[in-house]
Amino acid sequence: MDKFMEVLENVLMPVADKLNNNRYLTALRNGFMVALPLIIFGSIFVVIANLPFLDRVLSEEGYAAYQNALGPASAATLSIMGLFVMIGIGYKMVEGRGGEAIYGGVVALASFLILTPQVVEGVGGVIPTASLGAQGMFLGIFTAFISAELYHFFVRKNLTIKMPEGVPSAVSRSFSALIPITLTLTIFLVIRLVFTFTPFETVQNFIYTIIQQPLTALGSGLPATLVAVLLIQVFWFFGLHGQIIINSVFDPIWYSLNDENLAAFQAGEELPHIVTKQFIDTFIVGIGGSGMTLAVIIAIFVAAKSRQMRELGKLGGPPGLFNVNEPVIFGLPIIMNPLVLIPWLLAPVVVAAVTYFLMSTGFAPKPAGVIVPWTTPPLLSGYLATGNNIMGSVMQLISMSIVFVIWLPFVKLLDKQYYGEELSAQATN
Structure with a gap:
């Protein structure tokens, strides 16, 4: 066990550290955080609009x-x-470099709109909303990264008016x-013109065909999902916020899948995907937090005799209800505790597999x-x-x-270990 933990620590810790400190993943994560309040607002009204029996x-x-x-x-x-x-990614990218962050956001938006065909069913001057949602998510992310870097590059070269x-x-x-903004937007205009001479015709078609579709297909499958869930647990075991690290990589895929399910749900059609952002957040993480520890607290109340464990249950129970x-x-x-490594890694992976099977x-x-707020108690969130x-509540109970x-x-x-330690301490006193 010690050898195994040493190997894990030597291999994963450097990788996790690089992911945590990567400015692109950090900007991506923070960009989603900028959008989160708006996403939750919209989700609340989707729920209200589809109240049962109404x-x-x-x-x-x-x-x-x-x-x-x-x-x-x-x-x-x-x-x-x-x-x-x-907009959030562009803002956070420039802010992280100490620049005028608001220009990072607007240059990202303008660059994306330049790349976006503004024609819908033959009518010009119209921006298709699909391009601003799941279908355009990956292009928007890449555009924000590149435009922010270009803007910062031109600023750093002092190509400014004093x-x-x-x-x-x-x-x-x-x-x-x-x-800097003029030069950046000119580059994106050239990119748009170049793609009109390719078989893809638009940058959207290129990104969606070459990158987004394959990644979405991979991220929606069970194997990649199990790997993601396992890595969340492994990073947490070593004291790293596994959810933040893995979300930085998978969120664009999971949110895209989520958006496609929402569109189908609102249209009354069959939902296309099992794995989405809410599959992870509600049916894995949303049952007491990472590791689904609300069930662990219940087990403590059922089986624990030691004072330490029972006090931990009382302390962890109320916040655990809100994940x-x-x-x-x-x-x-849990961190660096070999006695809990097996259930900590195994339980969420098993639950992910069972949930996927029962939904399929x-x-x-x-x-x-x-999108359900992450602090929503289990059963209600499902x-x-x-x-x-x-x-959905029954699935969470299972x-x-x-x-x-x-x-x-x-x-x-x-509990046996802690109870024995408490008895020894009492005997000594």
Whole structure:
């Protein structure tokens, strides 16, 4: 066991450290955080617009009018979430270099719009909203990275207009950004023109065909999902925030899949994907936090005799209901504790596999694309994430039972150790 842990530490720690400190992944993660409040807002109104049994209470016309009235809430947020993400990435990229962050956001947006064909069904001057959502997500991310780097490069080369002293700072900053923004947008205009002479015709078609489709197909499959879940657990075991590290890589894929499910859900069509952002956040992480430790707290209340374990259960129970599990991670402890390595790694992987299987067979509903706030208690979160379906709650109950069974022998083992230590301390006193 010690040798195994040493190998893991030597191999994974350097990789995790590089991922944590990578400016592109950091900007990507923070860019999604910028968009998150808007995404949650839209998701809340998707839930309200699809309350169960409402279609039976209202007339068909009344129900349609009700949904149409609430529709703009999601259309202006969830449906164009890629727009907010790319602005956030551009902003955070330039901010991380100490530059004028707001210009990083606007140059990313303008660069993306230059690349976007503004024609819908033969009508010019129209931007298709699909390009601002899941379909344009990857292009938006790459555009934000490249445009922010180009803008910063031109600023660093002092290709700026210096205004004399006494000019208002807002005016001075605007003129100093003029040349870097002009050069950056000119490059993207050239890129657009070049692609018109290729078989792809647009950059969107190129990115979607060559990069986004293969990555989405890979990320939506069970093998890649199990690897991602396992790595989350491994990083956490060594004291690194596994969720942040893995999300930095997989979030563009998971959010894209999530958006496609939401579009199908709102259209009343069959949901295309099992693995989405909410598959991970609601049915894996959203049951007590990373490692699904709410079931571990239940096991402590059922089996623990030691004062240390029972106090930990009392301390970790209330926050665990809202998916905050730091008391368990640091109090059990889980970090660098070989006694809990097996259940810590095994339980979420087993739950991910079982959940995928039950959703694929139709026993449990697929995630509807609704983004549920991560602090939503289990059972309620499963209900909301599946479009107000009680079987989403049942799926979470099954998952909690699986984690409970896997963890129970190890909780007893830890409790026996702590209980023995407490008895020895009492005997000594």
